[in-house]
Amino acid sequence: MHELHSIQIEPIIQKALEEDWGYGDWTTDLCVEADRPARARIICKEATMVAGVDVAAAVFHKVDPQLNVQIKAPNGTAADNRTELLFVEGRARSILKAERVALNLMARMCGIATLTRELVKALEGTRTQLLDTRKTTPGLRILEKSATVIGGARNHRFGLCDGVIVKENHIRAAGGISAALGRLHESLPPTLKIEVETTNLDEVKEALSAGADIIMLDNMSVELMKEAVALINGKALVEASGNVRLHNIRDIAQSGVDFISTSSVITGARWSDLSLLFDV
Incomplete structure (x- = not known):
């Protein structure tokens, strides 16, 4: 079980976003202009085995299908500290609203893959x-x-x-x-x-x-x-x-x-x- 289909992960992402958003994101919606563009990157701050970068990408696309998301380090990459794993650009509001769920799921999966690789x-x-x-x-x-x-x-x-x-x-x-x-x-x-x-x-x-x-x-x-x-x-x-x-x-x-x-x-x-x- 490595390659995940959208049918398998979308319910998880949907529930996670519902949990995180509640009834609104006061900070993002009031601080950031609706159409303000932005570019952002997910990086690792330590050496890690990359896992779940596709899941993180799916989170951004779920929040806003118009976001441009590029995977820079595929699953299974042994990434060094400060490696860029994912790039995203588009509406700043959308990136901010997806950020925590994308990081939570990916960080969990990277941690598991990293420990597993040590045992293997x-x-x-x-x-x-x-x-x-x-x-x-x-x-x-x-x-x-x-x-x-x-x-x-x-x-x-x-x-x-x-x-x-x-x-x-x-x-x-x-x-x-x-x-x-x-x-x-x-x-x-x-x-x-x-x-x-x-x-x-x-x-x-x-x-x-x-x-x-x-x-x-x-x-x-x-x-x-x-x-x-x-x-x-x-x-x-x-x-x-x-x-x-x-x-x-x-x-x-x-x-x-x-x-x-x-x-x-x-x-x-x-x-x-x-x-x-x-x-x-």
Whole structure:
């Protein structure tokens, strides 16, 4: 999920603008003449991975379709401090009314992409791929997951309907791993894979025996993950999850897992420092 269509992002932009504008922009409407022209640029004030510049452009076009918006640094650009990311010219009022929403969405996405790229770089030379999770800001999932892909990760399931993950509470509620997978195999569409969360080797053995397609090793030590990978021996894909950070992600990858999933690419990302500046 990288390229976003206007159908996907327009509802987010519409709601964000409604929230920001309320019932009017006193400052802009009273201080700035209606037809005063202006030119402005979005720059980054630190090194950042560019993400969401297309979303920012869409915000300006939503506010005023007559604005001339030019993307100067495409998504996926490793931008240095003070790099110009986007140029816009047209009515000053329109630029001012779009400014905060455009910066908020883009800064959030740049921050996620930047952190994601750091984690992906830490995996270079291993066979392990980085995945995101469903721990996203409500209403912004499609933007945040797009940002992780721009940073070099792959998307895990977008929603509950995309795949099956039998987690600890599902196992308890269903009466065990075997019972849960038995019911799934009876009724699940055959195109969907089944993933099972495990916390020890006994659960790994049960998930493997029950026919799991993917086995998640949740909060296991690296040594225990190595044992689990050897036990699975290619009979299922293996995903590691839990307490993944930049300082330990490479050690986890070297256990031999296929994937590492972490919510930290989103929950641990800070916003990139961006500014919109009017030309004098």
